[in-house]
Amino acid sequence: MSAVQRQDERLAFTEVITLYQKRVYGYLLRFTRNSHDAQDLFQETFLRAHRAYVALPADADLRAWLMRIAVNLTKNYVRDRQRRAKVLVDEEKGHNLDGTLDLEDAGRDTESTMISRETARTLLATIETLPFHQRAALVQRQFEGLDYLTIATNLGCSQESARAHVYQALRKLRLALEHADSEAKGV
Numbered sequence: 099m100s101a102v103q104r105q106d107e108r109l110a111f112t113e114v115i116t117l118y119q120k121r122v123y124g125y126l127l128r129f130t131r132n133s134h135d136a137q138d139l140f141q142e143t144f145l146r147a148h149r150a151y152v153a154l155p156a157d158a159d160l161r162a163w164l165m166r167i168a169v170n171l172t173k174n175y176v177r178d179r180q181r182r183a184k185v186l187v188d189e190e191k192g193h194n195l196d197g198t199l200d201l202e203d204a205g206r207d208t209e210s211t212m213i214s215r216e217t218a219r220t221l222l223a224t225i226e227t228l229p230f231h232q233r234a235a236l237v238q239r240q241f242e243g244l245d246y247l248t249i250a251t252n253l254g255c256s257q258e259s260a261r262a263h264v265y266q267a268l269r270k271l272r273l274a275l276e277h278a279d280s281e282a283k284g285v
Contacts, residue, residue, distance in 0.1 A: 108156050111148055118164050119144075121242065125165065128241045129172045129234070131222065139175060143168045162248050169234055169252040176230050217275065224274040228267050231255070235263035236271075 109117075122143055127136040146167050154163065225233060231253055238244045238252065250260040 111151050114160055115144055122164055122168050125168055125242050128237050139171045142171055162251055166252045173230055220274055220278045224271050232263045232267040235260055236267035239264045
């Protein structure tokens with residue numbers, strides 16, 4: 099098969115966007131927890147992808163390629179946020195990550211709602227403090243359902259390192275929850 103034939107079989111870039119926009123945006127929103135930042139990173143991801151799409155081999159894994167671009171941009175995002183010394187933790191006020199009201203909580207009693215919110219705050223605050231590779235690996239594995247090989251490729255590390263990053267992130271989340279629980283009980 100000639101290069102021209104492979105190029106003709108390549109998806110139009112608008113189709114690539116249609117196929118992968120929800121997955122990429124979901125990752126970016128979960129990582130940044132801010133819809134404006136996620137939208138900015140989403141646009142930048144697909145702008146960079148569009149520029150490089152022509153040179154991409156026809157048999158490339160588009161999802162992994164786009165996620166790699168998104169991961170690199172989130173790495174820059176974290177670095178830039180740290181440089182400006184901004185606090186990444188925002189208060190959860192019964193709203194989902196997209197800003198809509200969480201109606202599930204409406205039917206719960208006040209105490210369980212407060213406990214759920216406090217647990218969510220603890221988890222989100224802990225995720226925000228994780229080192230970049232642990233945070234990115236956790237989000238990709240737990241929220242995006244990516245396999246360790248893809249995570250390793252996206253982070254530029256071995257599969258074993260990707261597993262270790264997820265393990266360490268989960269361990270830190272467990273410890274934070276145990277600590278918050280012991281504080282709540284007054285121990």
